[in-house]
Amino acid sequence: MALLEVEHLKKYFPTSRGVVHAVDDVSFSIEKGKTMGLVGESGCGKSTLGRTVIHLLDSTDGVIRFEGEDVTHPDKPTMHKLREQMQIIFQDPYSSLNPRLTIQETIMEPLQLSKRFDKTQLPKEAERLMDLAGIEKRFRNAYPHELDGGRRQRVGIARALALMPKFIVCDEPVSALDVSIQAQILNLLMDLQEEYGLTYIFVTHDLSVVRHISTDICVMYLGQMVETCPTKELFAHPLHPYTKALLSAILTVDIHHKNERILLKGEINSPINPKPGCRFAQRCPYATEECHQPIPLQEVTPGHFVACCHVKDINNL
Amino acid sequence: MKNETTNNELLLSVQDLEVDYSSGGSTVCAVNGVSFDLHQGESLGLVGETGAGKTTIAKSIMQILPDHATKRVAGEIFFKNQDLMQMKEKELQNIRGSQISMVFQDPMTALNPVMTVGEQIAEGIRHHQHLDKAHAKQAAIKMLETVGISRDRIDEYPHQFSGGMKQRVVIAIALACNPELLIADEPTTALDVTIQAQVLDLIKELRRQKGTSLILITHDLGVVADTCDKVAVVYAGEIVEIGSLEEVFDHPSHPYTKGLFGAIPDMYKDVARLSPIDGLPPNPTELPEGCYFADRCPHATEECRARHCQLEHITGTHYVRCLKTEQEG
Ligand SMILES: Nc1ncnc2c1ncn2[C@@H]1O[C@H](COP(=O)(O)OP(=O)(O)OP(=O)(O)O)[C@@H](O)[C@H]1O
Ligand SMILES: Nc1ncnc2c1ncn2[C@@H]1O[C@H](COP(=O)(O)OP(=O)(O)OP(=O)(O)O)[C@@H](O)[C@H]1O
Ligand SMILES: [Mg+2]
Ligand SMILES: [Mg+2]
Numbered sequence: 143m144a145l146l147e148v149e150h151l152k153k154y155f156p157t158s159r160g161v162v163h164a165v166d167d168v169s170f171s172i173e174k175g176k177t178m179g180l181v182g183e184s185g186c187g188k189s190t191l192g193r194t195v196i197h198l199l200d201s202t203d204g205v206i207r208f209e210g211e212d213v214t215h216p217d218k219p220t221m222h223k224l225r226e227q228m229q230i231i232f233q234d235p236y237s238s239l240n241p242r243l244t245i246q247e248t249i250m251e252p253l254q255l256s257k258r259f260d261k262t263q264l265p266k267e268a269e270r271l272m273d274l275a276g277i278e279k280r281f282r283n284a285y286p287h288e289l290d291g292g293r294r295q296r297v298g299i300a301r302a303l304a305l306m307p308k309f310i311v312c313d314e315p316v317s318a319l320d321v322s323i324q325a326q327i328l329n330l331l332m333d334l335q336e337e338y339g340l341t342y343i344f345v346t347h348d349l350s351v352v353r354h355i356s357t358d359i360c361v362m363y364l365g366q367m368v369e370t371c372p373t374k375e376l377f378a379h380p381l382h383p384y385t386k387a388l389l390s391a392i393l394t395v396d397i398h399h400k401n402e403r404i405l406l407k408g409e410i411n412s413p414i415n416p417k418p419g420c421r422f423a424q425r426c427p428y429a430t431e432e433c434h435q436p437i438p439l440q441e442v443t444p445g446h447f448v449a450c451c452h453v454k455d456i457n458n459l
Numbered sequence: 460m461k462n463e464t465t466n467n468e469l470l471l472s473v474q475d476l477e478v479d480y481s482s483g484g485s486t487v488c489a490v491n492g493v494s495f496d497l498h499q500g501e502s503l504g505l506v507g508e509t510g511a512g513k514t515t516i517a518k519s520i521m522q523i524l525p526d527h528a529t530k531r532v533a534g535e536i537f538f539k540n541q542d543l544m545q546m547k548e549k550e551l552q553n554i555r556g557s558q559i560s561m562v563f564q565d566p567m568t569a570l571n572p573v574m575t576v577g578e579q580i581a582e583g584i585r586h587h588q589h590l591d592k593a594h595a596k597q598a599a600i601k602m603l604e605t606v607g608i609s610r611d612r613i614d615e616y617p618h619q620f621s622g623g624m625k626q627r628v629v630i631a632i633a634l635a636c637n638p639e640l641l642i643a644d645e646p647t648t649a650l651d652v653t654i655q656a657q658v659l660d661l662i663k664e665l666r667r668q669k670g671t672s673l674i675l676i677t678h679d680l681g682v683v684a685d686t687c688d689k690v691a692v693v694y695a696g697e698i699v700e701i702g703s704l705e706e707v708f709d710h711p712s713h714p715y716t717k718g719l720f721g722a723i724p725d726m727y728k729d730v731a732r733l734s735p736i737d738g739l740p741p742n743p744t745e746l747p748e749g750c751y752f753a754d755r756c757p758h759a760t761e762e763c764r765a766r767h768c769q770l771e772h773i774t775g776t777h778y779v780r781c782l783k784t785e786q787e788g
Binding site: 181314 | 483509510511604620621623624678705723726
């Protein structure tokens with residue numbers, strides 16, 4: 143069963159120059175226990191999508207279903223339940239922690255609010271969570287500014303895990319970490335998933351990470367989804383021109399072989415009052431007049447959806 | 460981009476840098492005797508674990524360590540033959556921004572929340588290029604577009620930007636000053652790989668045109684491979700391995716460096732679990748006698764735990780701090 147279903151979700155922000163279409167008609171669903179990797183250009187709406195799905199932001203339009211139930215406009219008790227069952231690990235470990243709380247207090251805070259635990263149990267539970275996230279005990283009474291970036295991110299993870307949620311939006315949870323701790327955290331997230339059947343949306347710019355952790359991948363461009371399919375398929379057969387450009391820009395540690403990068407030229411698109419049609423067209427090497435017509439996601443090969451009117455010719459399908 | 464750097468002038472020389480912080484009654488030994496040279500036009504990648512002291516090294520060069528938390532600083536930092544450690548705040552202010560500029564790891568601390576991004580980029584440009592307000596704004600728009608943000612976003616505030624967009628604004632501000640030394644602390648961690656490539660190209664362009672030197676702090680070894688010609692691996696506040704990109708990437712020699720390469724998910728291989736380096740870094744308030752990595756090292760012996768070893772020369776410009784490598788010759 144799909145744990146989370148999203149249909150035609152929109153999130154717009156008004157600004158002085160017009161309306162930013164941060165998330166513009168996005169639909170997807172995630173099965174329980176799976177990880178959906180979310181990739182795309184910086185500013186394309188990944189964080190906004192994640193935050194809107196878990197109700198940190200109000201949606202502008204569309205439907206969100208959690209465990210089959212329409213939770214787009216939750217009443218108070220439903221909201222309370224959602225707050226416990228849907229969590230987020232933030233991109234930015236610096237600003238997401240309260241500077242006036244010690245590490246232990248930070249981790250205890252959601253436990254206190256939930257009232258699920260007896261007061262006397264709290265320190266013990268916090269200790270267990272610190273252990274789970276790999277934070278040494280000596281940091282119990284430290285404040286966030288005394289920790290390095292990696293440990294701060296672990297605190298965010300411990301906090302998100304506190305109430306054993308069903309669904310976690312991981313918004314670049316390992317970007318600030320060195321590769322060894324990144325490996326530990328990814329292993330940890332995968333272990334927790336296996337043990338508790340957790341479901342993740344995993345936002346990252348590191349394509350080797352997303353390839354490792356996700357079962358499926360969605361590629362976004364300027365507020366819209368342009369390609370989605372199982373992970374293996376995406377890396378084997380990227381079909382959308384933006385996805386191809388993205389994969390071509392991956393940097394590897396092999397200093398003797400460099401990938402041939404597809405350079406993106408053309409005007410930078412704006413998410414403010416965008417014109418109808420493909421939003422990548424201005425920078426797309428294959429664009430024609432036709433691309434100014436709206437183009438929905440289409441199943442091009444089984445399970446592989448792409449929003450591009452030239453997808454067949456480009457890929458000789 | 461390779462440079463015949465050896466012939467170029469020495470721009471920066473860090474000698475025996477030590478920094479201690481005080482934290483909750485104890486002393487954190489964050490940087491423990493770091494030395495390196497950077498020539499004009501050279502680019503050095505600083506890699507190493509979280510908490511290794513990379514940002515602290517950068518802040519020491521900028522002379523912006525937090526007053527209240529910094530307990531002790533020792534060593535010398537020569538920039539164009541002048542010791543920054545001995546310089547007055549007034550002189551430092553002239554150097555910061557115009558000669559040395561830094562892209563901070565955390566963009567929010569570097570941006571003013573109540574000023575539009577356009578004003579913030581223009582301010583730097585006006586200051587360093589002596590343009591009037593209107594021209595500075597035009598230049599700011601151009602800079603914003605160079606980092607891939609459309610011009611109609613110029614009047615927005617930082618909180619209206621995504622993480623990576625804020626990071627790009629900070630980069631735009633730093634690059635607008637045409638510094639001689641650019642210190643970039645995780646400049647591309649919040650960027651997707653196509654925009655990352657654009658930003659790295661921009662930095663390369665600056666190096667090519669203006670001969671700017673670069674210290675690039677990053678966890679991403681792919682970025683180092685793309686952009687740097689020298690690499691220093693930092694562990695527990697020390698350099699444990701340093702050399703040219705080829706020396707370190709083709710022949711990683713310190714067990715910690717090898718561990719780092721082993722922990723990266725492989726783009727072309729499927730594994731069920733990744734292989735982090737076992738164990739935890741030493742507590743920086745109680746550093747051990749011997750090698751700081753010994754507790755996590757598969758090759759460690761009693762001797763390693765007893766004696767703290769020096770950076771030893773292996774070949775060319777390649778130096779490693781490890782008893783085992785030293786003994787193997
Ligand atoms: N509060 C806001 N007001 C106005 N615009 C906003 C606001 N929050 C986000 N936006 C805009 O919405 C768009 C999507 O932002 P979002 O943070 O979701 O991007 P992202 O894909 O997470 O990017 P990154 O990879 O850089 O984190 C951007 O154009 C951003 O400027
Ligand atoms: N203001 C401070 N007060 C006390 N300790 C600090 C302070 N700033 C940093 N530290 C400590 O100094 C050490 C080095 O921190 P630094 O931020 O330089 O590491 P880093 O290598 O930049 O790590 P990261 O890769 O996570 O950014 C860490 O142990 C950190 O906890
Ligand atoms: Mg984001
Ligand atoms: Mg740092």
